[in-house]
Each structure stands twice: as structure tokens, then as C-alpha cells.
Amino acid sequence: MARATIPFLMLVAFALFFATYNTVTMIVRHSNKLEHPGLDIIDEVNDHSSSFIDPVIKMPQSAATTTKMPFHVALTSTDAPYTKWQCRIMYYWYKKFKDQPGSEMGEFTRVLHSGRPDNLMNEIPTVVVDPLPPGSDRGYVVLNRPWAIVQWLQKATIKEEYILMAEPDHVFVKPLPNLAREDYPAAFPFFYIKPTEHSKVIRKFYPEEKGPITDIDPIGNSPVIIKKSQLEQIAPTWMNVSIRLKDDPEADKTFGWVLEMYGYAIASALHGVQHVLRKDFMIQPPWDLEVGKKFIIHYTYGCDYTMKGELTYGKIGEWRFDKRSYLRGAPPRNLSMPPPGVPESVVTLVKMVNEATANIPDWEEGQS
Numbered sequence: 001m002a003r004a005t006i007p008f009l010m011l012v013a014f015a016l017f018f019a020t021y022n023t024v025t026m027i028v029r030h031s032n033k034l035e036h037p038g039l040d041i042i043d044e045v046n047d048h049s050s051s052f053i054d055p056v057i058k059m060p061q062s063a064a065t066t067t068k069m070p071f072h073v074a075l076t077s078t079d080a081p082y083t084k085w086q087c088r089i090m091y092y093w094y095k096k097f098k099d100q101p102g103s104e105m106g107e108f109t110r111v112l113h114s115g116r117p118d119n120l121m122n123e124i125p126t127v128v129v130d131p132l133p134p135g136s137d138r139g140y141v142v143l144n145r146p147w148a149i150v151q152w153l154q155k156a157t158i159k160e161e162y163i164l165m166a167e168p169d170h171v172f173v174k175p176l177p178n179l180a181r182e183d184y185p186a187a188f189p190f191f192y193i194k195p196t197e198h199s200k201v202i203r204k205f206y207p208e209e210k211g212p213i214t215d216i217d218p219i220g221n222s223p224v225i226i227k228k229s230q231l232e233q234i235a236p237t238w239m240n241v242s243i244r245l246k247d248d249p250e251a252d253k254t255f256g257w258v259l260e261m262y263g264y265a266i267a268s269a270l271h272g273v274q275h276v277l278r279k280d281f282m283i284q285p286p287w288d289l290e291v292g293k294k295f296i297i298h299y300t301y302g303c304d305y306t307m308k309g310e311l312t313y314g315k316i317g318e319w320r321f322d323k324r325s326y327l328r329g330a331p332p333r334n335l336s337m338p339p340p341g342v343p344e345s346v347v348t349l350v351k352m353v354n355e356a357t358a359n360i361p362d363w364e365e366g367q368s
Contacts, residue, residue, distance in 0.1 A: 068104055070106035070178070071160050072158050072228075073094060075111065075168065076110075076165070082323075082326065083168045085330035085331070085367065088123065088356070089352075091124045092356040101175065103175030104176070110124045110125065111149065113147070130151065131148075138246065140257075145221070146235060146242050149235045163226055164224070164225045165222045167298075170297070173297055176295045179281065180225040183227065184274065185226035185275045186226075187225075187275035187278065189219060189277040193261055193262065195213050196213050196214060198254055199213045201248075217265050220264055221260070223281050230271070233271050234273060237270055241263045241270070242260045245259050282297065283298070283345055285303055286346055287301065288345050290343070291348050302320060303321045303338075304317030305338060305346075309339050319338055321346070328366065329365070329368050330365060330367045332357075332365040333363060334357075334358070335353060
């Protein structure tokens with residue numbers, strides 16, 4: 001009889017364990033719903049939307065949707081040779097992936113803030129807008145970006161409900177779905193945008209009554225997928241805040257070349273717009289080593305290596321790819337491939353640049 005009792009007691013113990021576990025789980029879930037009615041955290045994203053979701057920003061329960069939500073791709077640019085060849089490569093890969101499965105890319109516009117047409121008007125769909133008045137940007141060219149977006153939104157007919165703000169040095173590496181969900185725009189979190197570390201300066205432009213500094217997302221305006229209606233509200237504020245930041249000596253010194261990015265982050269918070277932070281939005285070689293399931297390569301940093309595949313950042317390498325090597329015109333076709341040992345992200349970038357330049361008509365080295 002004793003021998004039969006032991007298995008029976010073990011069975012009872014297991015049953016009690018599972019009953020207790022389920023009860024606690026139900027209580028926790030119920031508490032979360034009471035605390036955040038109508039909102040839920042996405043822990044896993046299926047199909048094409050595999051991501052790392054910011055645990056602070058809750059997503060609507062209806063976030064998982066099968067409805068196609070196309071977004072317009074808006075690429076802001078100058079007419080400098082340096083940006084024009086980047087735009088051509090970026091547009092090539094947009095066309096390559098636009099109609100592939102999983103893509104929700106809509107139409108494309110290069111927002112050219114030079115005030116005059118250039119020689120790419122027939123190659124890339126373009127809207128010409130005015131730059132800031134002479135001297136207003138004080139050599140900080142990207143200060144023209146928010147003003148360009150404001151003008152484009154006013155003069156263009158945009159049929160898509162959502163907009164992706166992109167930059168010339170972005171390369172799509174796979175079809176891009178709409179990562180935004182309802183009123184939650186999607187943005188990439190930049191490690192160097194740290195609002196909480198600059199609260200003294202930011203409070204000049206984001207007063208305490210607006211909320212805590214932590215409401216300001218660690219982002220710039222690109223890449224961001226956002227509702228057109230939201231961007232129409234944010235863009236004028238983004239422009240004005242960016243100009244005020246530039247006019248403030250302390251802010252200008254503190255934020256430097258990322259000042260306009262802080263301008264967008266602050267403007268969004270002023271309008272009560274918070275972004276879902278998507279680390280899978282893009283990678284930035286050479287620091288990010290693998291492409292994986294990411295959607296965009298951002299080649300803002302130079303990639304310098306020895307012939308043994310060792311990174312020599314800050315020092316010109318025996319092998320290098322740096323967009324700044326081509327300030328006066330386009331790079332040649334068929335760039336040399338990286339040596340063995342260089343990360344996959346860099347190898348993929350060079351392969352994609354080479355494919356684009358091999359197939360873009362009339363590509364010439366040094367072309368402006």
C-alpha cells in the first residue's frame with residue numbers, strides 16, 4: 001500500500017504545481033490589462049515582422065494585422081555629386097525589392113532641397129523644394145531636411161497613409177514591410193542619441209509640464225515609418241525646434257552633427273508621439289557584423305581593414321570602403337571585395353554597391 005501511495009502523491013503534487021502556475025499567470029496578465037487597458041506587449045512577432053520591440057512602448061492589441069499598409073518612401077537629398085550617386089544606388093535597390101513578397105513599399109520621391117532641378121530628374125521621381133535662406137543653415141546642411149519635408153507635404157499628392165523617411169546612404173537588403181502599427185511610428189534606436197544625459201539643455205525646448213525626459217525617444221527622423229497625418233503635425237515643430245537648437249550655443253555645442261536628430265525626437269515628444277523602437281530596422285557596418293533579418297544597411301561609417309581582415313577604425317586601412325572617398329563624384333564600378341575575415345555586413349554592402357553600379361545605366365566613375 002505504501003508503494004502505491006508515493007506515485008499517487010507525486011501526481012497530486014504535479015497537479016497542484018500546474019494549477020498554481022496557471023492561476024498566477026492569469027492574475028499577472030489580468031493585472032497588466034488593468035494597468036494598461038487596451039494595450040499589450042508584443043513578445044513575439046511572426047512572419048516578416050521579426051523584431052526587437054522596445055519593452056517600454058506598449059503596442060495595440062490589434063497590432064498584428066494582415067491588412068497591407070503601403071508607405072511612401074521619401075528620400076531627402078541635396079544636388080551635390082556626393083549624395084547623387086548614393087541616391088542612384090538607393091533607388092536601384094528600392095526598385096529591386098518594391099514588388100517582392102513581404103514588401104509594403106509604395107511610391108518613391110526624392111525630395112531635392114536645392115531649389116532647382118538636376119540631371120537625375122528623369123531617373124528618380126523627384127520633387128524640388130527650396131533650401132533655407134542663404135546662411136540660415138550656417139554650414140549645417142541637414143538643417144534643410146525638416147524644411148524640405150514641410151514643403152513636400154504641402155505641395156505633393158501622397159496617396160499612401162504612411163511615409164518612410166530615408167537617406168541617400170541607405171541600402172535596402174530585403175523587402176521592407178510597414179513596421180509602424182496604427183498611431184505608433186517605427187524608428188531605429190541610435191546608441192548615441194541619449195536625451196536623459198542632456199536633460200539640462202533639452203529642458204529649454206521640452207518644458208517639465210510636457211512630461212519626463214524619458215518620453216523623448218533615442219531616435220532621429222530616419223529611418224522612421226510614420227502616418228502622414230502625424231508627420232504633417234510634427235514636421236513644422238521639428239523644423240522650428242531644430243533651428244532653435246542651432247541658434248542656442250549650448251545646444252549647438254552639445255549636439256553637434258546630430259542636432260537635427262534631437263530636433264525630431266523632441267518635436268515628436270512635444271506632440272505626444274512615441275515610437276516603437278526597431279533594432280531590426282537597419283545595421284551600421286562596421287560595428288554591426290551580420291545582416292541577419294535586418295532590412296537596411298546604413299553605410300555612414302568608413303570601413304577600414306588590414307589585408308588580414310582586422311578593423312583599423314580611425315586609421316586608413318589597406319582595404320577600405322568609405323563613402324567620403326567619393327565626395328566629388330561616383331565610385332568606380334566593380335569595387336574590390338574585402339579581404340578574408342571581414343564581417344558579412346561589409347561584404348554584403350560592397351556586393352550590393354557593385355551590383356547596383358553594374359546595372360545602373362550610364363554609371364561613370366567621378367560622375368557628378
